[in-house]
Amino acid sequence: MTIWDLPKQSRAQISGLNQNISSDLRQRLEEMGFVEGQIVQCMKRTPFKGPLVIQLQDCIYSVDKALAEQVQVNAA
Amino acid sequence: MSSMQKIILVGKPNSGKSLLFNQLTGLRQRVANFPGVTVELKSGKFDQFELVDFPGTYSLKSISQDESIAVDQLQQAVKSPDTSLLVCNLDATKLERSMVFALQVQALAKEHGKGCVFALNMMDEVARFGFEYDVKALSAKLGSPVYAISAKTLIGISEFTKALKEHAANPQSASVQTTELHDLSYVKAAKQLAEEFGIKQDLVLKRQTKLDNFLLNSVLGAVAFAAIMFFLFQAIFTWAAPLMDAVEAGIGFLAAGVSSLLPEGVFNDFVNDALFGGVGAFLVFVPQIMVLTLIIGILEDSGYLARAALICHKPLSLFGLSGRSFIPYLSGHACAIPAIMAARTIESPRKRLITMMTVPLMSCSARLPVYALLIAVFVPDTSYLGGWVNLQGAIFFVLYFGGIITALIVSKVLNIYINQDENKSDLPFILELPTYRLPHWRPLAYKTLNSGVYFIKRAAPIIFVVSVVIWGLGYFPSNGNLQESYLASIGRFIEPVFEPMGIDWRYAVAILVSFLAREVFVGVLGTMFNIADAEENTAGLAEQIQADGFSLASGIALLAFYVIALQCVATVATLKGETAKNRYSWGVFVAYGLLAYVVSVSIYTILA
Numbered sequence: 001m002t003i004w005d006l007p008k009q010s011r012a013q014i015s016g017l018n019q020n021i022s023s024d025l026r027q028r029l030e031e032m033g034f035v036e037g038q039i040v041q042c043m044k045r046t047p048f049k050g051p052l053v054i055q056l057q058d059c060i061y062s063v064d065k066a067l068a069e070q071v072q073v074n075a076a
Numbered sequence: 077m078s079s080m081q082k083i084i085l086v087g088k089p090n091s092g093k094s095l096l097f098n099q100l101t102g103l104r105q106r107v108a109n110f111p112g113v114t115v116e117l118k119s120g121k122f123d124q125f126e127l128v129d130f131p132g133t134y135s136l137k138s139i140s141q142d143e144s145i146a147v148d149q150l151q152q153a154v155k156s157p158d159t160s161l162l163v164c165n166l167d168a169t170k171l172e173r174s175m176v177f178a179l180q181v182q183a184l185a186k187e188h189g190k191g192c193v194f195a196l197n198m199m200d201e202v203a204r205f206g207f208e209y210d211v212k213a214l215s216a217k218l219g220s221p222v223y224a225i226s227a228k229t230l231i232g233i234s235e236f237t238k239a240l241k242e243h244a245a246n247p248q249s250a251s252v253q254t255t256e257l258h259d260l261s262y263v264k265a266a267k268q269l270a271e272e273f274g275i276k277q278d279l280v281l282k283r284q285t286k287l288d289n290f291l292l293n294s295v296l297g298a299v300a301f302a303a304i305m306f307f308l309f310q311a312i313f314t315w316a317a318p319l320m321d322a323v324e325a326g327i328g329f330l331a332a333g334v335s336s337l338l339p340e341g342v343f344n345d346f347v348n349d350a351l352f353g354g355v356g357a358f359l360v361f362v363p364q365i366m367v368l369t370l371i372i373g374i375l376e377d378s379g380y381l382a383r384a385a386l387i388c389h390k391p392l393s394l395f396g397l398s399g400r401s402f403i404p405y406l407s408g409h410a411c412a413i414p415a416i417m418a419a420r421t422i423e424s425p426r427k428r429l430i431t432m433m434t435v436p437l438m439s440c441s442a443r444l445p446v447y448a449l450l451i452a453v454f455v456p457d458t459s460y461l462g463g464w465v466n467l468q469g470a471i472f473f474v475l476y477f478g479g480i481i482t483a484l485i486v487s488k489v490l491n492i493y494i495n496q497d498e499n500k501s502d503l504p505f506i507l508e509l510p511t512y513r514l515p516h517w518r519p520l521a522y523k524t525l526n527s528g529v530y531f532i533k534r535a536a537p538i539i540f541v542v543s544v545v546i547w548g549l550g551y552f553p554s555n556g557n558l559q560e561s562y563l564a565s566i567g568r569f570i571e572p573v574f575e576p577m578g579i580d581w582r583y584a585v586a587i588l589v590s591f592l593a594r595e596v597f598v599g600v601l602g603t604m605f606n607i608a609d610a611e612e613n614t615a616g617l618a619e620q621i622q623a624d625g626f627s628l629a630s631g632i633a634l635l636a637f638y639v640i641a642l643q644c645v646a647t648v649a650t651l652k653g654e655t656a657k658n659r660y661s662w663g664v665f666v667a668y669g670l671l672a673y674v675v676s677v678s679i680y681t682i683l684a
Contacts, residue, residue, distance in 0.1 A: 028134070030263050031135050049390075051386055051399065053386070053509065058172050058270070061509065062385075063507075064399075
């Protein structure tokens with residue numbers, strides 16, 4: 001399961017990032033808080049498969065489908 | 077000591093850094109770039125030091141071009157022997173995220189033997205949640221001095237100012253102490269600090285979530301977005317109107333005064349027609365530019381701009397653009413130059429290129445004088461709904477919208493022709509939604525003032541030169557008889573090209589000259605009408621054109637021409653600089669010129 005599969009208002013725990021992303025992007029995502037064990041909450045889904053709004057620790061991010069599918073989660 | 081010692085101010089975006097900078101430096105500051113939305117380097121005097129404000133970055137490891145420029149500049153500055161101290165601004169409501177970057181900065185300071193202090197900003201918000209930081213323990217754990225402040229309510233600012241002067245004079249007092257924290261990775265260390273010292277997040281984010289439920293709602297959010305954009309364009313016209321009238325009256329008063337002091341003759345005519353007629357006609361529009369900058373500034377500082385980018389992401393992606401293209405597009409309504417530079421933040425090189433090539437279609441502030449003049453000539457100044465909706469404002473909205481629609485169509489076309497495979501390394505879309513905040517007047521006031529000053533500085537010299545040349549060509553050889561001047565001969569020579577738009581040689585000359593910079597159009601017409609006007613009429617240019625007679629069809633054709641044409645040498649140069657290709661700069665210039673001509677001629681042919 002990835003962040004993209006999260007229904008609105010649900011929480012999950014990040015289990016890792018996909019292997020195929022570049023190391024620069026991986027590092028940036030980790031700096032932004034996408035680390036293993038972190039709780040992520042889906043705040044909002046936008047119509048027509050638009051970007052998600054997620055809460056990650058102290059930040060609210062908007063991420064599109066391409067990125068959301070790179071972050072693996074376990075239902076919490 | 078040859079040069080002033082520098083203090084460098086850094087921090088994550090949206091962390092109250094700009095306000096802190098403004099509070100520390102007051103009015104004495106310089107901006108190295110147009111006050112747009114991104115890259116700019118501000119510096120100001122703080123006591124006997126120079127305080128340099130670096131653009132907000134998330135990390136010292138850059139992933140976009142925008143960031144790599146900011147990071148390179150920062151590293152150069154830290155290395156410089158002139159630099160004594162680094163100040164890292166932290167958002168106390170988001171300690172963990174602020175700390176990832178702050179720890180990297182601290183390491184950089186240590187590497188180059190510079191002092192490093194932390195300003196734990198936004199203490200007013202933290203206090204509202206009834207939370208208190210253990211600043212002493214945080215400082216000990218970090219190995220650098222930490223000061224709890226609020227740039228907004230000025231909590232702790234006087235102590236911080238005093239301490240900063242001492243640290244800057246004696247950077248050793250702020251040299252970085254290594255603690256056990258520094259054995260961890262930045263990400264882990266930040267997490268540990270946040271868990272030990274930080275405020276609980278659910279508390280902070282509650283209010284923001286409530287507002288987002290409304291502003292990001294699929295229906296209400298879209299309505300709010302449309303309303304905000306419409307309000308923006310209404311404000312440009314209605315709020316700025318009294319200011320513009322005041323500027324116009326002031327120039328008229330000055331012109332009459334100066335003219336009565338000077339003896340009759342060529343010089344008097346020159347001052348009246350070229351200086352007050354040409355340059356003055358353009359100064360009238362500076363208030364509108366400032367109002368536009370003010371509103372974009374409010375949207376940015378309140379946190380709404382990021383939401384707008386999110387709302388626009390899906391629709392824009394249908395045209396091969398990104399939600400981040402929204403910010404260059406919006407600031408393109410002030411000026412294309414900073415907007416093209418703001419496109420550096422776009423994650424994908426391909427979307428960035430398309431955004432840059434279409435930004436010049438946004439109705440920038442230099443088009444404002446042209447629009448405003450033509451609208452004043454043939455759109456009645458009627459208001460509806462008790463003054464909230466103005467017909468002239470509504471037409472403005474249509475013109476701006478026309479530019480945006482054209483940009484989207486061109487993006488879609490470019491998308492087909494720009495090779496997809498070249499950029500497999502496209503970065504995905506991720507955007508932080510900053511906390512909603514009431515904007516503080518100080519940074520807004522500086523931004524607004526700077527936009528006016530910058531615009532005058534950039535445009536006035538060229539408008540002055542062009543006005544003088546046009547005046548000379550229009551005045552001689554028959555001392556003030558425009559119809560028999562050199563200018564008339566040139567104009568009649570090029571007239572056939574513009575005849576299909578239904579305009580005479582005077583407008584043809586104005587269009588031709590405005591390929592240098594479009595705002596010149598108004599100045600050139602102002603100069604010509606003033607020469608022709610033997611009575612030295614002080615009436616506005618719009619009234620003069622109305623009296624002269626001008627058909628509605630040509631007016632609309634002319635407006636359409638100005639919506640599309642890329643008449644700005646500076647924009648072409650910026651495009652060339654950013655893309656390093658003539659194809660994307662002069663090519664775009666020629667293509668938009670031709671497109672503007674074809675559309676304009678078609679409109680005139682249909683309407684006339």
